[in-house]
Amino acid sequence: MTIPPDSADHMRTRIERRVESWIFHSRWLLAPFYLGLIVGLVILLIKFLQELFVFLPQTLSASQSDVILALLTLVDLVLVGNLVLMVIFSGYENFVSKIDVHNHPDRPEWMGKLDSGGLKLKLIASIVAISSISLLKSFMNVDKITDREMGWMVGMHLLFVCSGLILALTDKLSVKK
Template sequence: MAPFYLLMVGALCMLLVKFAQESWHIATHTITMTESEAVLGVLSLIDITLTGNLLLMVLFAGYENFVSKMDVDDHEDRPDWMGKVDFAGLKLKLVASIVAISGINLLKNFMALDAADITDGREKQLMWMVIIHLVFIVSGVMLAFMDRIVAATHRH
């Protein structure tokens, strides 16, 4: 599994490049942007950041759960959740991150929608995005409910 996690670090670097690209684009076009374009640009940065956070959670928690414990002891910069997130907790954090990313993506597409898009059929695409987002939410709630049932069963 270690090579997979090493390649995930590469994916994180790719996200950093895309974040820098988007930041540069926003910085160089701020004066000419409309308010809506500025908000969409910032939402893109948030989207990339949340995806990076998701990747970091999978990277650290997965590495610690499936490869080896990281020897960082009680270093002041160590995240509180590190070493405490089991597979069930990781699943819930992943689903929560996916729901947040989906919500931001849905908001970006909604804000980019204009009257011409409605006649082109983009409203159907937006409808499917809402449905998929709701499926993510329902899946997350069901996953949390199942984990709660399993935890209650172990107490008996």
């Protein structure tokens, strides 16, 4: 028995549509990842509050460098939180579904406008900033860090900076084309 050509094309089209539908709906498999990042953000908040409340009683007796180190630690945690939030928002919007808060007054300007290329640049910029703060903290504690550890930290920071420059250059070149 031979299947007429029109019927075979129709069957192939139905199968193709079904496969494409499964592929399209598979994006929802990413949603638990973003929910997990929200849990990670809560953990980061707990760590931030822990750092804050551990340092508060020492504020009056702390040296200037201890205060700066404590503040740099808090800033570091805030930057990581911002980074996680950017990944949650833009990743969810780019790969899963649009977040329907267009009329909300607190909606960030960049929301819905940050594509994967822009996200990569913001991520590497945040990583460089976080690395800079860690390096600054190390310089302030230079007596507690070996030369080898300091060398690795500086090397890693330079690697992050170079990676950021290469990503930015690549992005700029691809936009021109």
